[in-house]
Structure formats: C-alpha cells, structure tokens
Amino acid sequence: xxxxxxxxxxxxxxxxxxxxxxxxxxxxxxxxxxxxxxxxxxxxxxxxxxxxxxxxxxxxxxxxxxxxxxxxxxxxxxxxxxxxxxxxxxxxxxxxxxxxxxxxxxxxxxxxxxxxxxxxxxxxxxxxxxxxxxxxxxxxxxxxxxxxxxxxxxxxxxxxxxxxxxxxxxxxxxxxxxxxxxxxxxxxxxxxxxxxxxxxx
Ligand SMILES: CC(C)(COP(=O)(O)OP(=O)(O)OC[C@H]1O[C@@H](n2cnc3c(N)ncnc32)[C@H](O)[C@@H]1OP(=O)(O)O)[C@@H](O)C(=O)NCCC(=O)NCCS
Numbered sequence: 288x289x290x291x292x293x294x295x296x297x298x299x300x301x302x303x304x305x306x307x308x309x310x311x312x313x314x315x316x317x318x319x320x321x322x323x324x325x326x327x328x329x330x331x332x333x334x335x336x337x338x339x340x341x342x343x344x345x346x347x348x349x350x351x352x353x354x355x356x357x358x359x360x361x362x363x364x365x366x367x368x369x370x371x372x373x374x375x376x377x378x379x380x381x382x383x384x385x386x387x388x389x390x391x392x393x394x395x396x397x398x399x400x401x402x403x404x405x406x407x408x409x410x411x412x413x414x415x416x417x418x419x420x421x422x423x424x425x426x427x428x429x430x431x432x433x434x435x436x437x438x439x440x441x442x443x444x445x446x447x448x449x450x451x452x453x454x455x456x457x458x459x460x461x462x463x464x465x466x467x468x469x470x471x472x473x474x475x476x477x478x479x480x481x482x483x484x485x486x487x488x
Contacts, residue, residue: 295361295420297412302405304363304377304412306351311364312344314373318397326398328459329434358382361421365396365409374400377413379421388424388479390417394440401436407443414444418472424479425472429455429465441468445475 297304307315316339325332334343354360359382365375375396383389392413396406417423428446430437441448446468454462472479 295355295363295416297363297416298368299408299412301368302374302408302412303366303368304409304416305366306355306362307348307364307373309345309348311373312341314366314371315339315344315364318373321397321399323398326401327434329431329437330398358384358421361390361416363409363413363416365405367405374405375409377406377409379413379417379423379426382421382423388422390421390423390426392417392426392428394428394437404443406436406440410440410444414470414475418475418477422480423472426470428468430468431458431463432466438466438468446470447474 295306319332319334319339320336322332351360351362355362361379361382363377364373365377366372367374375394377395378393379390380393381391392410394406394410394413396409414426417426426446427449428437428441429452430441432438432451447470449467449469452465452467455465455467456463
C-alpha cells in the first residue's frame, strides 16, 4: 500500500481529519497547554509544557510520516471546521495486512472539548477511511469496561461488541481486561477487495 497515493483527508459536518503538518505547531502546542488536568485514568497528558517545542513537534511529524509511509500507523488530527482548532486525534494502529487486514482504532479528544459528539463524529469518518481508503477488512477497539464514555462512542458508531478479552493490554503497569468492539467492512456496506498480495507473510 503506497500511502502517498491515498487521499488521507476527510471532512465531516463539523470536523476535518488529516495528518498533522508543520504549520500546525502552534495549534498543537496550544491544545496541550490549554487542557484541563487529566479527568480520568484514560485521559493521559502525553506532553508536559516544557516539551511543547518546535523541535519535539518536528520529531513527532517525522515519526508519524514514517509509520504512515510504512502502512503501519495512521494518525489523523481532528480539527474543528469553524475555527480550525486542533481538538484531538483518531488513530488506525498496528495495521496488519496479509490474511488479517486489521487495524486497532484509538481516539482521544482533549478534555476541554468532551461531550460535544466530536469523538463519535471523528471515529465514524476514520472507519470510512479504514474501509474505503486503506481497504482494510476489520477494525477493533479494545476498551476498558470502566471507560463508559469510550463505550458510548463505540456504540454511537455502531461497532459490534465481540468479547471480553482478559489481560489484553499492558496499561498503567498491569495487564488489563478489554472489551473488544469491532466491525468488518461488510457491516458498513463496503465490499472487501482482495489486495495484490494476500499472503501469510
Ligand atoms: C472517550 C472520549 C474520546 C470521548 O470523547 P467525546 O468527544 O466526549 O465523545 P462523544 O461526545 O462523541 O461521546 C461521548 C458519550 O459518552 C457519554 N459519557 C461521557 N462521560 C460519561 C460517563 N462518565 N459515563 C457514561 N457516559 C459518559 C456522553 O454522554 C456521550 O454519550 P451520547 O453520545 O450517548 O450522549 C474522551 O472522553 C477521551 O478522549 N477520553 C480519554 C481517552 C480515551 O479514553 N480514549 C478511548 C480509549 S479506548
């Protein structure tokens, strides 16, 4: 999959999803510095104020661009259409091709913008990108059973509850159970087109 050929850009009613660009630096730094303190255990601050430098931002872009070119990890910044503000991100992670064609879906909205329906709107668009542009067959979100807001998002975007996966992810120093919310492309009206190399490698 040659990511450069992909239209990795999606508009929804209120949002734009696209990779971060160099000109987003101030918007990015502002988003992290204006967040409220973490509101729950899933609301992690991955950047402290002293790290919000142009140098760190360039490193972040380089890493994201490389992973995207390798077809391994796509992160989309979520920007509000009306004022251009960077309000969060949605990711298609750990992409597995060959006979799985799966991505793990991750999402985060900065806590000063919660409960406006932004995560649900952005994730719906990300699923479209996953199935239509990246031609994946399946996406999976592993959600802590206690993360009620995230479970609401999964339900809003019509993911199917598949199973409880005991000790699935190592988070905050311990193996934690996750409920898997999944979808295959057929459930969203996309027909899976077999890629060129559907091998076990
Ligand atoms: C989970 C998260 C992305 C949701 O973002 P958001 O933009 O507020 O999501 P939405 O507004 O689209 O939907 C949130 C839903 O959860 C509900 N909700 C919010 N807090 C809740 C709570 N404590 N208990 C139950 N429901 C809750 C809202 O009412 C809303 O439901 P509705 O659409 O039925 O009205 C955001 O809280 C976040 O970034 N959390 C930290 C990171 C995280 O948990 N990521 C997911 C990891 S799997």
